[in-house]
Amino acid sequence: MFIYDSATRKKRKFEPLIPGKVSLYVCGPTVYDDAHLGHAKSALVFDLLRRVLEANGYEVTFARNITDIDDKIIKKAAEQNIDITTITDTYTKAYHRDMDALGVRRPTIEPKATESLNAMYDLIQKLIEEGHAYRTLDGDVYFDTRSDSKYLTLSGHNQDEADLQSRVESSREKRHPADFALWKSVNDNSITFDSPFGPGRPGWHTECSAMIEKHLAGDKEYAIDIHGGGADLFFPHHENEAAQTRCLGRHELAHYWMHNGFVNINGEKMSKSLGNSFFIKDALSAYQGEVLRFYLLSTHYRSNFNFNEEDLIASKKRLDKLYRLKKRLFGMKTTEVKTDFQTKLLDALSDDLNVSAALSLIDEMVQSANETLDSNPKDKVVKRETLANLAYIEKVMGFGVMNPFEYFQFGFDKETKEKINTLIEERNEAKKAKNYERSDAIRDELAELGVSLMDTAQGTFWERTN
């Protein structure tokens, strides 16, 4: 297994801290709004990573946090005059709903900021004791970046004076512009938590380091094997997390750092501020979750991803082929058979998640299976191996998990489906009577409903037209 490590900017062979085990921590969402395609990309990438690690025989402990304390949440709660937990509960549920639809497996541990306050207090307290953090007259606690000789070595940033001057200052008494808040004291009546440092709320970066110490860290040179997140988090978020953990004096934070690229829409960066965010839930109303999964994973995770519907449709056609093969073998019992294909697939994915190579292998496998089944429909060996291959793809990549008929009939209500079936029966009778004019007319009628027909030896099947 090879992983591109952002910290060293090199592809490195993966060596776990503890043989056979992997600890993986990924920065999860701040639950103040519905999840967008960027959240989906990140979640999908690390879901795939987890599956590939497992396929390589590792026991993976996967933590992804839920940030449920945040200024944006507090602001929204205040604006709508509702409780903060109403917001966080709503959007945590929404996040789970969307991720489930995308086939993202739930993490092993999903720590929340509100449930990790004691761990954060411990972390802050320790940093103060060790001289790496200080309190201001305002009651804030800041991390002293100059006390960490390795600060900025992770991301490789240089901060010049002009840069630092331009940063927004929120507090008096901050010793250095780069210092960041571990604890923000709050004097107004918005949501606060009582801490050993007085009422307030934790700073942006505090929770991840605290959660990692609490849930994952062992006694090795690094707290965890792999830390992941969006590319934007590399600096300053991860730099700061790394500094916090390092200054605790026990270990460095992560042995490998992985950052996924951004999702753009029609060339524009997707962001709240530009108001062109594209919610997962909206995409899910038009396409199967798995189509989105397949599309979002089809480009290498480190590249920026330019989301557009035309590409999504082209991508869907590729997934369709997998499902048609699945349909072809529908109802047959799957047994585990090790094949060369599976070995190659895992090899491709184990090379820093080379999904393109993996998809290419899948295409070839599908084509080859179809070819054999065309010429020799009763080939039992091929059927057995193909079924095993499909099951393997399902497990490692999460593609092909749906019932193939339902996959192709996405978006039709029961009533319409009945109507379609009635028309198909009528057409078959016309066909039997060799009344092709009538049967073709029915087919045209169905085409207008967005339905394509396929006459096969097993009967007439229909699919939703793209």
Place this chain on the structure above:
RNA sequence: GGUGCCAUCGCCAAGUGGUAAGGCCGGAGCCUGCAAAGCUCCUAUCCCCAGUUCAAAUCUGGGUGGCACCUCCA
């Protein structure tokens, strides 16, 4: 200004020293009552220039053109 990334067929996209994967679209054919699906065959020398090398899309230098982060963001 600082840091980093990218430029491969009409489109999407792998490949990072050994002579260009795969998909979409398109064309020809097989199959079919006709279709659809499936199958077969066909379509690029890798932004430009210079260099290193027996050998470069892959390394080096210089251009040109995109992009991201440095402020809330996955």
